[in-house]
Amino acid sequence: MKAAVATLIASPVLAMNCSDYYNYALEPHGPFSGGVYNLSYMRPDPICRTFNSSIVESTLNNVSANISDPDLKRLFTNSYPSTVDTAIKWKGYAAGSDEELTFVITGDVRPPPIESGVSPSPNPSASDDTVFPNYTNTSVFECKYELDSLAAFLEVSTNYYNATEDFTFFKKYSWVQAVETVLEVAQNMTVPTYQANGNVSVLSYSFTRLTTRSSETTENDGKGNPFNNGTGLIRSFFRPSDDSTIFQGFIPANMMFSRFLASSATIAEAIGESDLCNRMTTMASDLRTAITAHGIVETAAYGQIYAYEVDGYMGQNIMDDANIPSLLAAPFFGYLDVNDPVYQNTRKLLLSANNPYFMRGPQISAIGGAHDGPGFAWPMAAIVRILTSNDDAEITQQLQEIVSTTDGLGLIHESINTFNVSDWTRQWFSWANGLFGQMILDLDDRKPYILQQSFQGNVSVG
Numbered sequence: 001m002k003a004a005v006a007t008l009i010a011s012p013v014l015a016m017n018c019s020d021y022y023n024y025a026l027e028p029h030g031p032f033s034g035g036v037y038n039l040s041y042m043r044p045d046p047i048c049r050t051f052n053s054s055i056v057e058s059t060l061n062n063v064s065a066n067i068s069d070p071d072l073k074r075l076f077t078n079s080y081p082s083t084v085d086t087a088i089k090w091k092g093y094a095a096g097s098d099e100e101l102t103f104v105i106t107g108d109v110r111p112p113p114i115e116s117g118v119s120p121s122p123n124p125s126a127s128d129d130t131v132f133p134n135y136t137n138t139s140v141f142e143c144k145y146e147l148d149s150l151a152a153f154l155e156v157s158t159n160y161y162n163a164t165e166d167f168t169f170f171k172k173y174s175w176v177q178a179v180e181t182v183l184e185v186a187q188n189m190t191v192p193t194y195q196a197n198g199n200v201s202v203l204s205y206s207f208t209r210l211t212t213r214s215s216e217t218t219e220n221d222g223k224g225n226p227f228n229n230g231t232g233l234i235r236s237f238f239r240p241s242d243d244s245t246i247f248q249g250f251i252p253a254n255m256m257f258s259r260f261l262a263s264s265a266t267i268a269e270a271i272g273e274s275d276l277c278n279r280m281t282t283m284a285s286d287l288r289t290a291i292t293a294h295g296i297v298e299t300a301a302y303g304q305i306y307a308y309e310v311d312g313y314m315g316q317n318i319m320d321d322a323n324i325p326s327l328l329a330a331p332f333f334g335y336l337d338v339n340d341p342v343y344q345n346t347r348k349l350l351l352s353a354n355n356p357y358f359m360r361g362p363q364i365s366a367i368g369g370a371h372d373g374p375g376f377a378w379p380m381a382a383i384v385r386i387l388t389s390n391d392d393a394e395i396t397q398q399l400q401e402i403v404s405t406t407d408g409l410g411l412i413h414e415s416i417n418t419f420n421v422s423d424w425t426r427q428w429f430s431w432a433n434g435l436f437g438q439m440i441l442d443l444d445d446r447k448p449y450i451l452q453q454s455f456q457g458n459v460s461v462g
Helices: 054-064 070-079 082-086 124-128 147-164 168-172 175-188 251-270 274-295 341-350 379-387 392-403 430-446 448-452
Strands: 088-093 100-104 129-132 206-209 296-299 303-306 415-417 420-425
Touching: 054 070, 054 430, 070 392, 070 430, 082 088, 082 430, 147 168, 147 175, 147 251, 168 175, 175 251, 175 274, 251 274, 274 296, 296 341, 303 341, 379 392, 379 430, 392 448, 430 448
Parallel strands: none
Antiparallel strands: 088 100, 129 206, 296 303, 415 420
């Protein structure tokens, strides 16, 4: 077995004077970076960190030494360890088992993802939900079904196995049963709205919410807009942004699910589950075929591109959203090569005014989404743009925009007004902070000379 991914050192009991990071992250703290943006130091005191990892600290120090710009270095220092510093809500063991468990939050939004299935507290919004199947909000915080949540479980499985080659964990605990459930849900979500004889299909899931935002609920009494027979795609009622899909053939999540279903089939094979492995491999391959058949559409200006959502009735939603999985991120999560011609055509559209959610302004230009609405660009999308680019000028420009738009706090916000860097959402967004750290590690590996550049000049958004 390879060396462990990280040496983990449990934090001491939090001191009584440790601030809740939600409030701590609202205010700047010294020492400051000393650069033109004079970014704050936002790591909690060691005793107040939710977890400590010697490997994270070592990597942080080693990579920071390769960054010349003081503001970029400070942003990396704050962002890369953000998850272990602030977001480990609980760690321990399963009841009646030696299985180690960790509860990780995304930051200032407290609900866990669907793959955790555990809630620290009831969700007040859920009191206005009508959901099938029935559930209790003491065990599930949010019942919005997203296909990407199932894909994320397979992604974590793949990443752990690839890093450690440790298959004993998967064999010893409930991984096989979990995968069986994932496959069952995925298969159930291929059911069309209408059967061949015209009868309306009975779905295994429905969701409505009493709300003033249409993206918080679904059409047709919780069943969504009609979805045609024979697509081979898996339906998703919601996007990774928590917004409802317009057409339930959500292509980025189908891409992600296919990619990680195929890769985690290797785990099933390693633990002797050959039948399960074959089912996973077949479903992943069939899904890739369906994406090619129904997700690729012809356009006059760009040629063949991937649609964001389809319904099998010729309905197509041509756009992208900042949240991963996105079309822009398809090479990042490994569905296709960055030089794939259809992807490159799609990328040109997504990073243009022809994407209705590509936000432009003098401070930052990046993809946003319906979640925060027009005018708000998401740094997450700028990070993904870097991770999927080989163009040094493009990468440098995106880094400049990210560094210059934290409003002095030195953390990656959820979204930013493209005309006003002081108008932003979420001061504590662990997902984006961790992604920024991952991107810097990627640049340190494939384009280290970019980290030697200065980012002290004025941003010039193209």
